[in-house]
């Protein structure tokens with residue numbers, strides 16, 4: 585059976601104090617959530633330590649938003665697998681479209697980061713997705729298949745989550761039609777050697793559309809940006825019907 589993974593991607597939001605405040609509110613809303621749903625908070629590096637300390641004994645998992653492929657070295661501004669593992673981090677987002685677009689991340693570096701994450705016992709959440717231009721040109725499938733082919737070379741599909749995030753649906757309020765997201769995710773699954781890899785949908789997921797998204801048979805969870813920043817809103821998403 586495929587695992588359900590509901591993850592928040594806080595991006596570059598929340599100070600340490602704001603993170604702690606969120607956690608207190610969020611934990612009080614989580615009591616009813618079915619145990620089999622994995623709940624993950626992918627937070628800025630500066631909030632990892634304080635959340636790790638306060639998550640002790642909780643079923644919420646901690647996630648980071650990037651990891652370098654070397655164990656240590658002269659790589660200013662980067663973070664390594666052992667640094668994250670030591671803090672109790674279990675998941676790490678890799679290849680988010682914002683990293684690919686603004687920070688020169690390529691399929692080659694994404695591949696290196698995926699393998700490094702697994703080496704240090706972190707479960708990577710690999711993000712793939714097309715631009716509006718690619719969609720309009722009918723290139724959605726070709727683009728995503730090319731990303732998967734390059735990104736997944738040598739990656740263990742037993743320790744992996746994939747997020748389908750159409751770039752045009754991120755932060756725009758313009759959600760991909762749930763049936764279309766379900767179709768693309770089915771295509772992604774057809775390219776994997778392990779059909780049980782959880783595949784999430786990401787892009788303008790909010791309390792108003794979560795039930796419809798999660799009713800789709802191919803969708804195994806969500807990667808949520810803006811709506812994960814507020815405790816009640818993310819709790820409603822985690823507690824989908």
Ligand SMILES: O=C(CO)COP(=O)(O)O
Pocket residue numbers: 593680749753754755756757786787788789807808809810811
């Ligand atoms: O990029 C995203 C999650 O990684 C999606 O962001 P939004 O939910 O704000 O559209």
